[in-house]
Amino acid sequence: MIKKLGSSVLLYTISIFALFAQEIDARERYEGLNALIGPNTFFDNHPTGFMLYELDSGWVHFEKNSHMSFIPASTTKLLTFYASLMVLRDQTNTFRYVEEGNEITIWGSGDPSWKYNILPQPKIEDFLSRYSKVKFSASNWKDEAFGYGWQWDDYYYPYSAERSPFPIYGNIVMFKNVNRSPQATIPAFANSIKTYSKVSPTVRRDFHSNIFYYNPSTYTNPGPMLPFVTSPELTVQLLRDVLKKPVELVNTELPTTARLFNGGSMRPLWKEMLQESDNFIAEQILLMVSDQLFGELNSERAIDHVLKTYLRDLPDDIKWVDGSGLSRHNLVTPRNMITLMEKIDKSIPRDQLMNLLPQGGINGTLKNNYKAPRPYIFAKTGTISNNHCLVGIIRTDSGRHHAFAFMNNNYLNKASEIRREMEKVLLYIKENY
Incomplete structure (x- = not known):
């Protein structure tokens, strides 16, 4: 009995010393970090x-x-x-749609992936290939191209690309240097490139429009990536160019019965964002x-x-x-x-x-x-x-x-x-x- 009591006292004493040592150690760590x-x-x-x-x-x-x-x-x-x-889990919302025979009406759901070359590509072209005509509506867009408090002079930089309901190309355009002249990688902007006298080695964009300028005497840099001004009309034009079929802009309200096209996993988007x-x-x-x-x-x-x-x-x-x-x-x-x-x-x-x-x-x-x-x-x-x-x-x-x-x-x-x-x-x- 005395042996058991002695063992208990010894264990208790060891525990007390261990806790005391931990407390001293924690205090020393705190003081070191505080310093x-x-x-x-x-x-x-x-x-x-x-x-x-x-x-x-x-x-x-x-x-x-x-x-x-x-x-x-x-x-x-x-x-x-x-x-x-919490809300999307692991699937992207790419667009919502309603079928009408050989025609389809689509509403963008915000997916940034299509033609944005840093992301895996949703099979949008394959899905829409079965329809003779595509109608696009932006009636579900209740936001602005720029966020609250964004700096106005960031419009020129790719880190400030505009928001839109159905992005294509990541809402940015790039240029190639072809015989000392810039060539847009997006065909819709082929005729939007103008010359000007300002000394610059690269392409600049007009503040309010998709007009791009360069100086033939000083242009050397094929870049940069430039955000373009988005609009439902431009989305329709880009859709026509990519799909090679009739695309019409409509103002149809999004019905609750519309179906959802999921483009793929969220994980590549999370990885690129983070x-x-x-x-x-x-x-x-x-x-x-x-x-x-x-x-x-x-x-x-x-x-x-x-x-x-x-x-x-x-x-x-x-x-x-x-x-x-x-x-x-x-x-x-x-x-x-x-x-x-x-x-x-x-x-x-x-x-x-x-x-x-x-x-x-x-x-x-x-x-x-x-x-x-x-x-x-x-x-x-x-x-x-x-x-x-x-x-x-x-x-x-x-x-x-x-x-x-x-x-x-x-x-x-x-x-x-x-x-x-x-x-x-x-x-x-x-x-x-």
Whole structure:
């Protein structure tokens, strides 16, 4: 009996010492991390928010301004990703249709894939080949070509391609240099290329129209990719060119009995959106969410629904206005992003999630950062001028997985300097947590 009592006391004493040692170890780790990101550090020179959360234990290891709102930039795409996981599952909504004998009426559902050469191609031409005539209606389009708060002077850049109900070619056009003259890769723009006297090595586009200019004396660059101005009329013209058959623009309302053409898996779209941070794909995914929910394309309505249903338990208020994060009107807290990451982690197998996200030193927007013999950062980047954020998963040397949100706004440093200091923090976590 005395032996048993002595053994119990010994085990209890060992347990107490183990807990005490763990507490000391946790405090030392916290103090080490605080010395890198806390008061009087580099990250006190501008608004910084940070939170570190162990996914399997639910333990918050560190917070800095986690309740404050920050411009998330392209980490907004994680909101769009989660919305599509909940609403679309794994299938794209390409278009809705009604058959009328040998004719078909179609309404776009937002799928960005067709003729966008970075994505697998839906078999649209094969499907429509059986009809003698195609009618296209944009009556379900309840949105704008540009998102709320997008910068007007981004119209010229491919990362700001217009949104539309039935995109073709990713809503961008490219040019070849043929005998020192630009040749559009889309036949519809063959006669829209004009000359001008402005010194430029490449092609420029008119602000309000699909007129493209070049200087014959200075033109050398075959690029760039240029967004074109979308419209239902242009969609019909492109459809005629691709399908080689009559296509008519109509204003027919979308009936509830219309059937849905699913073009393919969402996974290639998710991968391109998350790893390469493709804004156009993100915006069109949000439109597909709206199509699935309401039978119309309205990103604002889709966002409102997702916030009130799947994200109603976020710990802080949020302002979410677009699918891509191009807008500076988006505002989220690090706590919200951690809650979002936890929701995503529970909605998709973790290994699949980590493969979809950019991996440090391996691919996507993290290919040249956070390099290690074994990848340890799996995260979505977000960068617009004077703002850089990183949200995702860090795998530590102990084998644990932590969600983290690292948000930096309104700095005057170079982005490379911000990333360098962030790497010091994340390496410390990798090696000590």
